[in-house]
Amino acid sequence: MNLDTYSINEFDIASEKYWKGEMNTELDIEILYEGKFKVINEYKNIENIKTYT
Structure with missing residues (x-):
């Protein structure tokens, strides 16, 4: 979990990219x-x- 402060x-830029469906180039898992x-x-x-298990 990335706990950095932005x-x-x-946040505005990231949310616009998210809702446009732009792919994230980082290998992060999103939850x-x-x-x-x-x-x-x-x-x-x-x-x-x-x-x-």
Whole structure:
């Protein structure tokens, strides 16, 4: 989860691109979420995350 802070202008540009359907060139996973969350750990890449089955 990217927890960087963006300016209002950066949010405006990103939202316009999103609603136009422009593809993101970054390899990020996008999740839409509404509500509170708590950061409990930080991972530098997805390969470090262990899944439990």
